[in-house]
Amino acid sequence: MKPGPDDKVRQFTVQPDDDGIRLDRWFKRNLPQIGFGMVSKWARTGQIRVDGKRVKPDDxxxxxQIVRVPPGGEQTGRKPKPRRELSEAEIAEARAMVIKQTKSAIVLNKPPGLATQGGSKTHHHVDGLLDAFVEGEGEGAGPRPRLVHRLDKDTSGVLLVARTPGSAASYSKRFSGRSARKIYWALVVGVPEVAEGTIDAPLAKQPGTGGEKMHIDEEGGQRAVTRYRVVDKAGNRAAWVELEPLTGRTHQLRVHLAAIGHPIVGDGKYGGKDAFLTGQISRKMHLHARRLIIAQPDGGKLDVTAELPEHFAASMESIGFDEGLSDASPLRGDDAPERSKAEKKQAARAHAKQYRKARRGERRTRSTPTKKSKPTAKPGSRKR
Incomplete structure (x- = not known):
């Protein structure tokens, strides 16, 4: 926004990030010190003009377009929320997660064990580290980046953060409209009988858990759909699967896999003691947001892949799964050219080498599923 030459009447040019926004929300985003009541009064009396014409708050x-704003209108007693000063270690932690930056987004590879947002007992989280990406200082500082989706605390992988309020609105619309495509990798206990299919089972909060746990609820649950594909298997002991949630319910992938009898390795919350494998396999959860494909606000497509965390990569190697067997291509098809098996193996070795090098010397940081309904996967292809 650029103020006009008049010191009393202010004029602002609507930026591309604000294209299509309602007038009242434009004020909340760009002039938050002016309350909704004042915006309504100005609109009613014709003091706010857009390209010289009268407007309503919901226009x-x-x-x-040029927005004419009369002088004054600031609410007294309102102070902008001060930004928390981050330590050098926190800034370094935030920047170490970055895997890609664009004009509209910062894409992170969230490590397992780090919450996306804070809570009553959670004080260290991704949202609390986002001030590390604010450009400038003081009154001239740019907007604070915003989360537009979440990952469970113990789930690792691709997490998109919007740079501006406008791009946040655009990305949020993609996620809520289900046009964003998310591909996850998971290790599961046992091997699904159907090698490729769809799990369609509604989810609801499990009574008595305070909303901390979900379960299958055929009568009152919200529809939840997950497509999956078995990439490889280790006898009958475990399988490596690709997952694509077609809806975005809480703990959807975890509940769905446990419900068909193949809980995610390390997910004791939904798989109980059966979710843990013996041997050298980590007890941490093996669920990773591998790839995200989403349209960008200014056109084009953002396509990002996140490397596996240390425990997941070690388990893959211990079991004998070759990352080169999958390039995490979308389960509904992709325009990207197919790579040969040799190319996939070479890429996997390069990724693993780069990962181990980056991690070398890094300091290590410190109930059974409901049986009410057990959905079966709908076959999508031949059995393996």
Missing amino acids: RLAAG
Whole structure:
């Protein structure tokens, strides 16, 4: 936004990030010190003008339009929320997670064990580290990046953060509209009988858990759909699967896999003691947001892949799974050219070498599923 030459009447140009936004929300985003009541009064009395015309609070703006704002209107007693000063270690932690940056987004590879947002007993989380990416200082500082989706604390992988309020709105619309494509990798106990299929089972909060746990609820649950594909298997002991959630319910992948009798390795919450494998396999959860494909606000497509965390990569190697067997291509097809098996293996070795090098010397940080309903996977291809 660029103020006009008049010191009293202010004029702002609607930026591309704010294209299509309602007038009242434009004020909340760009002039938060002016309350909704004042915006409504100004609109009612014709003091707010857009390209010289009267407007209503719910009218939508277009990029390039000029918004005329009368002087004053600031609410007294309101102070901007101060930004928390981050330590050098926290800034380094935040920047170490970055795998890609664009004009509209910062893409992170979230490690397992780090919460996405805070809670009553959670004080260290991704959202608390986002001030590390604010450009500038003081009154001239840029907008604070915003989370537009979440990952469970123990799930690792691709986490997209929007740089501006406008890009946050655009990305949020993609996620809520289910046009964003998310591909996960998981190690599961046992091997699904159907090698490729769909799990369609509604989910609801499990009573008595305070909303901390979900379960299958055929009558009152919200529809939840997951597509999966078995990439490889280790006898009858374990399988490596690719997952694509077609809906975005809480703990969806974890509940769905446990419900068909193949809980994610390390997910004691939904798999109980059966979710843990013996031997050298880590007891941490083996669920990783491997790839995200999403349309960008200014056109084009963002396509990002996140490397496996240390415990997951070690388990893959211990079991004998070759990362080169999958390039995490979307389960509904992809325009990317197919790579040969040799190329996939070479890429996997390069990734593993780079990962071990980055991790070398790094300091290590410190109930059974409901049986009410057990959905069966709908066959999507031949058995393996």
